[in-house]
Amino acid sequence: MMAGLSLPGPTVIGLDPLYTGGVGLAEVLITLLKVGVAFALLMVAVMLMIWFERKVISDMQNRIGPNLAGPFGILQTLADGIKLFFKEDLIPEQSDRLVFKLAPYLSLVPAFLVFAVVPVGGDFSGGNGRVSLFGHETFLQVADPPVGILLVLAMSSVAVYGVMLAGWSSGSKYPLLASVRASAQMVSYEAALGLSLAAVLLKSGSLSTNQIVAEQSVWNWNLWVTWVVPMVIFLIAATAELNRPPFDLVEAEQELVGGFHTEYSSIRFALFYLAEFMNMITMSAIVVTLFLGGPNGPDFTSVGWLSGVLWFFAKLMLFLFSFVWLRATLPRFRYDQLMDLGWKLLIPLSLGWLLVLASYDVAGDRGWNRAAAVIVALAIMAALASLLALALRAARQRRELDPQGEFV
Amino acid sequence: MGYLQGFAVTFRKMFKGTESGRVVTTQYPDEKRPKPERFHGRHVLNRYEDGMEKCIGCELCAGVCPARCIYVRGADNPPDDPVSPGERFGYVYEINYLRCIHCDLCVEACPTEAITESKLFEFSFTNRSDAIYTKDELVVRDDGRPQQLPWEDWKPGDDEHTSAWVRATSPSGRADYEGQVAWSGELGYGIRSPERGQSADAEPDAEPDDDHSEHHHDDHDHGHDDHGGHH
Numbered sequence: 037m038m039a040g041l042s043l044p045g046p047t048v049i050g051l052d053p054l055y056t057g058g059v060g061l062a063e064v065l066i067t068l069l070k071v072g073v074a075f076a077l078l079m080v081a082v083m084l085m086i087w088f089e090r091k092v093i094s095d096m097q098n099r100i101g102p103n104l105a106g107p108f109g110i111l112q113t114l115a116d117g118i119k120l121f122f123k124e125d126l127i128p129e130q131s132d133r134l135v136f137k138l139a140p141y142l143s144l145v146p147a148f149l150v151f152a153v154v155p156v157g158g159d160f161s162g163g164n165g166r167v168s169l170f171g172h173e174t175f176l177q178v179a180d181p182p183v184g185i186l187l188v189l190a191m192s193s194v195a196v197y198g199v200m201l202a203g204w205s206s207g208s209k210y211p212l213l214a215s216v217r218a219s220a221q222m223v224s225y226e227a228a229l230g231l232s233l234a235a236v237l238l239k240s241g242s243l244s245t246n247q248i249v250a251e252q253s254v255w256n257w258n259l260w261v262t263w264v265v266p267m268v269i270f271l272i273a274a275t276a277e278l279n280r281p282p283f284d285l286v287e288a289e290q291e292l293v294g295g296f297h298t299e300y301s302s303i304r305f306a307l308f309y310l311a312e313f314m315n316m317i318t319m320s321a322i323v324v325t326l327f328l329g330g331p332n333g334p335d336f337t338s339v340g341w342l343s344g345v346l347w348f349f350a351k352l353m354l355f356l357f358s359f360v361w362l363r364a365t366l367p368r369f370r371y372d373q374l375m376d377l378g379w380k381l382l383i384p385l386s387l388g389w390l391l392v393l394a395s396y397d398v399a400g401d402r403g404w405n406r407a408a409a410v411i412v413a414l415a416i417m418a419a420l421a422s423l424l425a426l427a428l429r430a431a432r433q434r435r436e437l438d439p440q441g442e443f444v
Numbered sequence: 445m446g447y448l449q450g451f452a453v454t455f456r457k458m459f460k461g462t463e464s465g466r467v468v469t470t471q472y473p474d475e476k477r478p479k480p481e482r483f484h485g486r487h488v489l490n491r492y493e494d495g496m497e498k499c500i501g502c503e504l505c506a507g508v509c510p511a512r513c514i515y516v517r518g519a520d521n522p523p524d525d526p527v528s529p530g531e532r533f534g535y536v537y538e539i540n541y542l543r544c545i546h547c548d549l550c551v552e553a554c555p556t557e558a559i560t561e562s563k564l565f566e567f568s569f570t571n572r573s574d575a576i577y578t579k580d581e582l583v584v585r586d587d588g589r590p591q592q593l594p595w596e597d598w599k600p601g602d603d604e605h606t607s608a609w610v611r612a613t614s615p616s617g618r619a620d621y622e623g624q625v626a627w628s629g630e631l632g633y634g635i636r637s638p639e640r641g642q643s644a645d646a647e648p649d650a651e652p653d654d655d656h657s658e659h660h661h662d663d664h665d666h667g668h669d670d671h672g673g674h675h
Contacts (some may be wrong), residue, residue: 095458100469365455366447 053166054174054391066169067178071152074178078151082313083113089313089360095365117306125302139205140300140307143198146191147314152178152186154321157331157345160253164244165331168339175246176331176341180228184245185237188322189230192277195315196222199279199286202308203296214296217371218279218286224378225276230387232269235262235393236326245325252329259327262393267327269386271355274319276378279312280359282366283374320355324348384424388417448504476599478509481639484546485564488590489582490607491558493629497527497583498558498628499534505550505559514550534558537579542572547596551609557627562590566597588632612639613629 054063087102087110094101102109127133138361157176158165166173181187196219203215236258237243240251252258259267276283297308324330328351331344369377392413399409459465470477478612479485490498501518551557569575584590589603589630597638610627620637629635 091457095460095465096454098457098466098468100467100471332460361451365450 052175052180054172062170062172066172066174069169070174070178074151075148077156078148078314078317081317082310083117084110085313085317085356086113086116086309088356089363092357092360093364096361104407114356115185120306121303123302125304126299128207128299131299132205132207135201135205136299137304139202140311141198141200142201143195143311144314145168145308146195146198147311147318150191150318151314151321152185152190153181154318154325155180155249156247156348157341159335159341159344160250160330160332164250176344177246180244180246182244183244185233185248185326186416188241189226189233192222192229193226195311196226198308198311198436200297202300206296206299208299210293211296211298214286214288214292214298217292218296221279221283221285221374221378222277224375225273225382228269228378228382228386229273229277231383231390232266232273233326235266235315235386235390238390238393238397245330249325249330249332252331253332254334255332257327257329257332262327263389265389266386267323269382269389270323270327271358272377273382274323275359275362276374278315278359281363284368285371285374288368316359317352317356320359321348321353324351379406380424380428384421388420391417469636478603479563482612483565484548484609485559485562485594485602486590486596487544487550487559487561487577487582488566488584488606489534489537489559489579491584491588492529493631493634494608494630495586495631496529497533499532499535499537499558500556501532501557502530502555504553504555508549508553510547510549511543511545513540514538515540522659530556534579537582539577539582540575541567541569541577542575548609549607557610560610562606563602564590564596564598567593567595569595584631586631588630607636607638611636 054066091101091109091110093388102112105111105115127136154176155165155175158167163310165175167176168174197368199222200215200219203211203213203218208213236248239258239261240248240252242248248258252261279286286292289295292298297305300308330351331348333343333347335343337343394412396406396408398404453464457464457465460467487514492498501514503516503518506512506514506516515536515538516534517536518532519531521527521531546561546565548561551561554560557581581593583593584606590606592598592603593618607630625635625638627636
């Protein structure tokens with residue numbers, strides 16, 4: 037499994053077997069083809085996702101939803117996109133023009149880049165995820181950098197800048213307030229996101245997405261390898277990171293007009309919209325990759341690569357549907373509830389879970405009793421949780437005694 | 445576990461065949477809901493059965509209009525060729541539909557039932573002068589029906605019940621006169637029959653509370669036999 041590391045070749049691009057025999061014209065063309073396909077796939081997926089969300093949520097609200105543009109209204113997004121493209125592009129007078137124009141791209145580009153490291157297919161039951169494209173062995177992902185998952189975290193951090201700078205450069209108060217909320221929320225939940233992810237990295241021992249998926253073949257999914265909790269934390273944190281309901285405080289229309297993109301119109305607004313849905317798809321793809329074994333699954337087709345793609349798509353749809361379902365069902369969180377959930381529950385819990393998983397592994401390495409190690413870890417976790425609860429109670433009492441903060 | 449129940453509710457709603465997932469959408473331009481009896485639409489200026497205009501140019505409608513959208517100028521009727529049966533007639537009559545809020549106060553104010561409202565609301569003009577309807581456009585045709593302008597989307601029935609609001613109310617709002625004709629005839633329709641009454645064959649639930657019924661039985665002697673059973 038670690039054979040890829042010993043191969044010569046540009047490790048910056050990754051462990052893709054495509055580059056092991058040197059990089060010639062064929063390799064460049066195949067890479068360009070993969071980039072093009074990934075780009076087109078993602079754009080079409082976003083278009084269909086917006087349609088899917090509108091259709092499903094209108095089903096859940098006893099409505100019909102878009103039904104005029106194309107069969108079942110499937111081309112509605114295209115029509116909206118064309119309309120937005122031809123609308124007048126307004127730049128507020130008070131805005132910082134350069135940053136105002138830059139911000140939509142800062143949102144969009146990270147969303148694209150994250151998708152580059154997601155393995156969307158490949159035969160992981162025996163072939164280590166390799167497929168044959170025009171006689172060349174390669175992975176069904178644009179790139180497999182050794183830093184894989186770190187790229188995902190880095191990009192989701194960069195995406196915060198898109199939101200923050202958009203609000204700040206608008207020169208308007210509501211977008212500014214929204215972007216302050218957004219950056220606080222995204223930065224807070226990135227901690228929980230990263231810590232729950234650490235549990236996966238601990239178990240699979242690699243940052244490369246291809247390796248992580250290969251480790252999970254065929255039924256050895258990280259969902260149960262890490263005992264479910266990290267995935268739940270990751271899903272909640274991802275929902276908050278995406279600013280999706282019930283954590284869509286950034287776009288609380290009742291308080292903030294449209295949110296950080298209030299001043300945006302025309303194609304710049306469309307880019308934010310695109311980025312939002314693209315992030316949703318890529319984040320779902322990351323969840324599938326990390327916890328549900330990506331394209332792993334029993335091969336039920338005769339074509340080698342098709343089964344993996346279908347498995348990946350099926351798992352992806354599960355999460356995309358869940359995001360819509362969440363939006364249709366749950367009311368929005370209050371801002372302090374959001375921060376409480378993130379800092380006082382998710383971060384301590386993911387830290388504690390990392391402790392439990394690590395104790396289990398260390399006990400195995402040292403030949404200790406694993407059950408005992410886990411019980412001790414859980415006991416320590418419980419003790420810390422009660423300490424935290426005590427601290428929170430003390431803080432609350434103090435706040436009640438001194439609501440103005442005069443005697444702090 | 446209230447949250448989980450909520451998820452079940454939204455999931456159930458997705459299935460259109462079931463009672464819980466019944467679609468409430470009307471496919472608007474293709475399919476339209478019936479309009480209420482007293483719907484406030486675009487105005488008409490009515491005429492008497494003999495073809496005379498009802499408007500007497502008194503400007504009460506213009507005075508009561510909260511949106512100041514009505515402009516009226518009265519003039520003396522020419523003795524040899526009178527426009528209205530009275531002394532004066534509406535010489536200029538204009539309604540600006542960019543301002544009109546369809547409150548129907550003009551209909552209430554009119555002493556001769558000259559101005560009433562039809563059920564038309566789908567009219568989209570593309571310039572401001574089209575938005576100002578003059579007397580030529582507001583007066584009903586010789587068959588008593590409203591004129592249909594090119595930008596107006598009339599549906600069957602919109603043009604028939606143009607004075608439903610007037611015919612639904614009893615003079616001075618007194619319920620005892622309900623069902624009694626207290627309005628003049630209209631060109632093309634003659635004397636129109638009253639709207640179905642509110643108390644005569646109303647549901648027992650829709651009745652006002654007992655105090656009210658008692659009160660109105662004591663004051664006025666009228667024969668609502670089916671009424672007594674509810675006391």
